[in-house]
Amino acid sequence: MIDQQIGALFVQIAYIGASAAFILGLRGLTKPDTARRGMQLAAFGMLLAIIGTLLNHEIVSYQFIIIGLVVGSAIGLPMGLLVPMTAMPQRIAVSHMFGALAVTLVGIAEFLHSREYAGGPGVIKMTAIGFETLFGALTITGSFMAFGKLQGFIPGQPITFRGQKLINAAVFFGAVGLYIALVITQSGGASGDSGLIMFAVMTVLALVIGVTLVLPIGGADMPVVVSLLNSYAGLAASATGFAIGNNILIVAGALDGASGFILSILMSKAMNRSFANVLFGAFGGEKAAVSAKSAEGLTTRSVTPEDAAMRIGYARNVIIVPGYGMAVAQAQHAVRELAELIEKRGGRVRFAIHPVAGRMPGHMNVLLAEANVPYDHLFDLDEINEEFHTCDVALVLGANDVTNPAAKSDPGSPIYGMPILNVQDAEQVIVVKRGMATGFAGIENELFYLDKTSMLFGDAKSVLSQVVTEVKGL
Amino acid sequence: MTALLTALGAATALIAMTSGGTPTAAASTTLIDAQIVEVYVFLLAAFTGFQIITKVPPLLHTPLMAATNAISAISLVASIVIAGAERPLFINIMGMVAVAAATINVVGGFVITDRMLKMFKKTEAPK
Numbered sequence: 001m002i003d004q005q006i007g008a009l010f011v012q013i014a015y016i017g018a019s020a021a022f023i024l025g026l027r028g029l030t031k032p033d034t035a036r037r038g039m040q041l042a043a044f045g046m047l048l049a050i051i052g053t054l055l056n057h058e059i060v061s062y063q064f065i066i067i068g069l070v071v072g073s074a075i076g077l078p079m080g081l082l083v084p085m086t087a088m089p090q091r092i093a094v095s096h097m098f099g100a101l102a103v104t105l106v107g108i109a110e111f112l113h114s115r116e117y118a119g120g121p122g123v124i125k126m127t128a129i130g131f132e133t134l135f136g137a138l139t140i141t142g143s144f145m146a147f148g149k150l151q152g153f154i155p156g157q158p159i160t161f162r163g164q165k166l167i168n169a170a171v172f173f174g175a176v177g178l179y180i181a182l183v184i185t186q187s188g189g190a191s192g193d194s195g196l197i198m199f200a201v202m203t204v205l206a207l208v209i210g211v212t213l214v215l216p217i218g219g220a221d222m223p224v225v226v227s228l229l230n231s232y233a234g235l236a237a238s239a240t241g242f243a244i245g246n247n248i249l250i251v252a253g254a255l256d257g258a259s260g261f262i263l264s265i266l267m268s269k270a271m272n273r274s275f276a277n278v279l280f281g282a283f284g285g286e287k288a289a290v291s292a293k294s295a296e297g298l299t300t301r302s303v304t305p306e307d308a309a310m311r312i313g314y315a316r317n318v319i320i321v322p323g324y325g326m327a328v329a330q331a332q333h334a335v336r337e338l339a340e341l342i343e344k345r346g347g348r349v350r351f352a353i354h355p356v357a358g359r360m361p362g363h364m365n366v367l368l369a370e371a372n373v374p375y376d377h378l379f380d381l382d383e384i385n386e387e388f389h390t391c392d393v394a395l396v397l398g399a400n401d402v403t404n405p406a407a408k409s410d411p412g413s414p415i416y417g418m419p420i421l422n423v424q425d426a427e428q429v430i431v432v433k434r435g436m437a438t439g440f441a442g443i444e445n446e447l448f449y450l451d452k453t454s455m456l457f458g459d460a461k462s463v464l465s466q467v468v469t470e471v472k473g474l
Numbered sequence: 475m476t477a478l479l480t481a482l483g484a485a486t487a488l489i490a491m492t493s494g495g496t497p498t499a500a501a502s503t504t505l506i507d508a509q510i511v512e513v514y515v516f517l518l519a520a521f522t523g524f525q526i527i528t529k530v531p532p533l534l535h536t537p538l539m540a541a542t543n544a545i546s547a548i549s550l551v552a553s554i555v556i557a558g559a560e561r562p563l564f565i566n567i568m569g570m571v572a573v574a575a576a577t578i579n580v581v582g583g584f585v586i587t588d589r590m591l592k593m594f595k596k597t598e599a600p601k
């Protein structure tokens with residue numbers, strides 16, 4: 001008995017240590033030069049928590065634990081070491097799926113276990129178990145759908161059909177209704193199989209919600225979806241903590257939930273959508289059919305890589321605006337080469353990164369860092385937006401809607417009010433683009449028709465390589 | 475910030491003392507106390523997380539997501555208990571699958587976060 005108490009105390013101490021390590025570790029992430037050490041501390045905290053748990057007196061056999069740990073490491077380690085940086089959005093999406101899977105299985109197991117309690121699980125515990133399973137299950141399929149869209153085996157375009165909203169609403173209210181019914185009927189103890197059936201149906205409906213939530217969302221909205229799923233996965237983990245009375249889960253889940261929540265807010269702000277709109281998953285489907293200014297009668301000026309090289313090569317101050325197009329073309333290494341070349345010739349190069357450029361928060365930063373662009377060259381919207389009017393050349397690489405001046409000047413435009421990069425303030429603008437197709441919002445970009453804008457058509461990687469060669473020859 | 479940390483630690487220590495590990499349904503008054511403390515823990519952790527994470531620069535938002543994902547794979551500890559406790563075999567097996575899924579995130583998540591953070595470099599000072 002004494003031994004058991006000492007054991008329990010040791011477990012709690014390990015958990016407190018782990019909580020502190022997680023919080024201090026995340027604090028390390030507030031600065032790039034302390035980030036790595038911070039995360040090593042967090043990893044140490046995790047190790048501490050795992051060792052502490054293995055001493056839990058409830059554990060009677062270890063074979064399943066060991067098999068799980070070995071299999072998980074055998075899959076996780078190569079995934080961590082080998083996944084290329086370009087596949088990071090998919091990697092993040094699929095990891096939300098694994099996290100949610102673990103949480104959901106725990107929720108189901110706890111529900112079944114709770115039926116053996118004499119007085120039932122109680123209201124708080126039943127609320128937590130239901131929440132955990134509901135959010136866990138919808139995060140599993142939601143993340144899988146996001147993974148599919150990012151990986152490309154599910155079409156990236158929004159998939160819509162008639163009556164979709166009605167079906168979504170029915171499924172959603174069905175699952176929430178069952179959840180409430182479960183809390184009311186099961187908290188005081190199990191009676192017959194009706195609880196089991198309700199729980200099973202709720203779980204299945206939650207899995208369906210995950211699919212219907214992500215189905216109507218297009219590729220460019222993925223940063224919001226990925227952040228939101230991050231938040232859901234965290235909240236589900238926190239609910240697990242309530243369900244089993246474990247504080248480390250509550251703390252870690254709350255941290256994850258807070259991070260996903262903050263990122264979702266930042267992303268939805270950067271897309272000019274209300275947070276409520278995002279929370280209820282109504283985004284992506286509701287593109288108002290506002291007729292933006294048509295491009296008829298307007299002409300663009302197309303230039304060759306040689307012309308572009310002349311302008312870029314002699315520029316003193318260049319701002320590069322990367323977008324998803326750069327990621328698709330994998331042009332980040334060519335960009336870095338060009339940037340180094342300009343600097344060698346005495347020019348200054350900065351990168352302007354819009355919060356929703358790419359497919360997840362911080363996507364462009366990771367790609368450029370991988371290509372060895374120093375992070376002090378990377379600036380976000382607020383830091384650099386006032387600098388565009390001082391720059392000679394703004395080079396837009398596969399970015400579209402985030403540079404559209406209509407967001408500021410045209411109240412009739414669907415993207416009116418969205419924060420944009422003030423590329424139009426630059427003395428000259430060079431836009432690298434594959435063709436004249438519109439961006440995700442489906443509207444014309446006035447920037448392309450300005451007198452100061454030159455269009456450089458082609459695949460970003462090959463076009464930039466040509467520009468690099470030309471600049472070398474200047 | 476420091477105050478929050480202290481409060482968090484105190485709350486966690488408090489529940490460790492009052493509940494002595496896992497609360498049982500029999501001790502119903504302690505159970506309610508413990509559950510109220512859990513709410514405190516959640517709120518304080520959420521506030522602390524909020525304070526810290528709003529300070530994370532957009533530069534590091536992808537590593538942040540990878541890191542919080544690895545951290546929330548702490549559900550591994552719950553999975554371990556279910557895989558190893560005295561429960562019906564199929565529940566132990568469910569626990570085993572959960573252990574595997576969470577371990578993928580713990581191991582993969584921390585490794586990939588470190589790989590990413592390793593890439594972020596400052597401009598080298600001219601020699």
